[in-house]
Amino acid sequence: MRTSCRPSKTTSAISWALSSKIRKNNVKVLDLAAALQKAYRLLSLRPHSEKELEKKLREKGFPAAVIKEALEKLHDLKYLNDASFANSWARNLAVNKLQGNRKIIAGLREKGVQGRLIDDAVASARRELPEEEAIGILIKKKAAKKKRTAPDVKEKHRIFQSLMGRGFPPGLILNKLGEREEDIDG
Numbered sequence: 001m002r003t004s005c006r007p008s009k010t011t012s013a014i015s016w017a018l019s020s021k022i023r024k025n026n027v028k029v030l031d032l033a034a035a036l037q038k039a040y041r042l043l044s045l046r047p048h049s050e051k052e053l054e055k056k057l058r059e060k061g062f063p064a065a066v067i068k069e070a071l072e073k074l075h076d077l078k079y080l081n082d083a084s085f086a087n088s089w090a091r092n093l094a095v096n097k098l099q100g101n102r103k104i105i106a107g108l109r110e111k112g113v114q115g116r117l118i119d120d121a122v123a124s125a126r127r128e129l130p131e132e133e134a135i136g137i138l139i140k141k142k143a144a145k146k147k148r149t150a151p152d153v154k155e156k157h158r159i160f161q162s163l164m165g166r167g168f169p170p171g172l173i174l175n176k177l178g179e180r181e182e183d184i185d186g
Contacts, residue, residue, distance in 0.1 A: 051112020086121035103167025
């Protein structure tokens with residue numbers, strides 16, 4: 001009696017089911033590796049908030065489960081920390097770029113940082129360089145460019161608009177412009 005070398009239908013079905021499951025697991029592992037690689041590359045360029053990184057990975061087409069797992073791994077490795085990100089971002093905008101609190105807060109919200117972390121980051125940055133000092137520095141820079149003794153009304157308006165665009169409060173700008181005029185006059 002001759003036996004067949006062909007697998008039975010039951011064996012084929014089991015084999016197909018197992019290989020399908022293995023393929024799915026391999027795809028998930030490959031997706032996770034690719035998502036982590038993309039995240040590492042993005043984080044090597046500059047720090048990112050969790051929401052910002054999640055959005056970029058989603059735009060690249062990674063499944064939600066893979067993104068969640070990748071973000072957890074990045075948290076475990078301490079590569080992703082919204083508090084640290086918010087502090088460094090706020091400090092950079094406040095001290096290096098001389099931006100006002102409104103602009104800093106809007107930027108951090110846009111990056112997906114939560115409210116309490118934003119407040120703490122702005123307060124920390126402002127301990128280093130208060131808004132009043134930043135406005136004073138910017139007014140001096142703008143006045144030095146014009147080389148006039150006192151700015152005229154048109155020049156004050158231009159400075160005011162520029163500082164408003166940087167996120168400084170109007171009352172504080174007007175106070176500092178008034179102080180600057182008093183310094184020049186007498």
